[in-house]
Amino acid sequence: MDHEPDDIRNPGEARNRARQRRKWAFLLFAGLVGAVIGALLSGLENGEGNFLVGQIETLTMPAWAAIAMAAAFFFAFAVLPVWGFTQIDDYQMRQNLIGYAGGCIAAVAGYPIWAVLAMGGLVPHPTAFGIFVIAFAATMLTFLAVKLRG
Amino acid sequence: MKNRLKVLRAERDWSQAELAGRLDVSRQAVNAIETGKHDPSLGLAFKISRVFDMPIETIFLEEED
Numbered sequence: 247m248d249h250e251p252d253d254i255r256n257p258g259e260a261r262n263r264a265r266q267r268r269k270w271a272f273l274l275f276a277g278l279v280g281a282v283i284g285a286l287l288s289g290l291e292n293g294e295g296n297f298l299v300g301q302i303e304t305l306t307m308p309a310w311a312a313i314a315m316a317a318a319f320f321f322a323f324a325v326l327p328v329w330g331f332t333q334i335d336d337y338q339m340r341q342n343l344i345g346y347a348g349g350c351i352a353a354v355a356g357y358p359i360w361a362v363l364a365m366g367g368l369v370p371h372p373t374a375f376g377i378f379v380i381a382f383a384a385t386m387l388t389f390l391a392v393k394l395r396g
Numbered sequence: 397m398k399n400r401l402k403v404l405r406a407e408r409d410w411s412q413a414e415l416a417g418r419l420d421v422s423r424q425a426v427n428a429i430e431t432g433k434h435d436p437s438l439g440l441a442f443k444i445s446r447v448f449d450m451p452i453e454t455i456f457l458e459e460e461d
Contacts, residue, residue, distance in 0.1 A: 258410065258417030265422065336437045337425035396424075396433055 272333065276326060283318050290315065300375025341392045348388025353381040398457045402430045404448050418447050 287297060290311040295301035307315070331339060360372040360380075405415050412430070416423040421440065428434035436444065445452045 256411075256414050256417075258414035258419075261417035261420065262413040262423060263417075265417070265420075335421035335425045336440060337428050337434050338422055340434070396428060396431070 268333065272330060276322075279318075279322050279326065283315070283322060286311075286318065287315060300373060300379075302375075341389065344392050345385050345389030349381040349385030352384030353377055356380040356384075397435050398432065398459055399429065400455055400457070401426070401444070404450070404455065405430075415447070419443050 290307045291297060291305050292307060293305045295303065295305040297305060327342075331342065334342070357372055357377055360369065360376070363369045364371045401415075405412070410418075412426045413423045416426045419426070419440065420443075425434065425436075429436055441452050441456060444455060448455060
């Protein structure tokens with residue numbers, strides 16, 4: 247094995263590779279969490295409708311399952327991202343925060359814009375799910391734009 | 397803010413990944429600092445100073461108006 251001499255000569259590159267491995271492990275774990283939530287949701291929901299497109303009025307699930315799913319979403323959308331912030335450097339933190347700011351601005355500005363357009367009969371009335379989609383999509387797009395800009 | 401990071405790194409024959417590992421930051425962060433797209437935090441600036449064994453003010457230079 248010739249890894250050891252390379253690691254001794256380039257300790258920084260070895261640490262950088264380890265950092266990259268941790269990043270991919272985090273992304274893999276986040277993907278796994280998403281897959282588990284999706285599988286649980288499809289197994290626990292009853293009735294008609296589609297959660298993924300916001301048709302939840304006719305969907306039901308047992309109270310214990312609802313609490314468990316709420317905890318799972320809190321872990322996926324709050325705990326995991328906040329923990330992720332502790333694993334990145336200040337440059338990546340800045341990119342992530344700009345992404346979240348983009349999503350927040352889109353939700354705050356998006357609702358009144360959508361509401362007045364609906365009042366004018368131009369679009370359907372705003373929905374909570376629609377605002378969620380706007381915020382989520384804006385977060386991702388802002389983050390990608392910042393990443394591509396370098 | 398201008399900096400001499402790229403020159404100092406080249407003098408030591410270090411890649412961006414090598415310097416990133418020594419600083420415990422991402423390679424993208426090193427690239428962003430070198431190209432002037434990102435100013436490092438004070439903590440990272442001190443770490444850079446330690447890695448190159450040079451005072452901060454000889455690595456980072458204030459841009460004149």
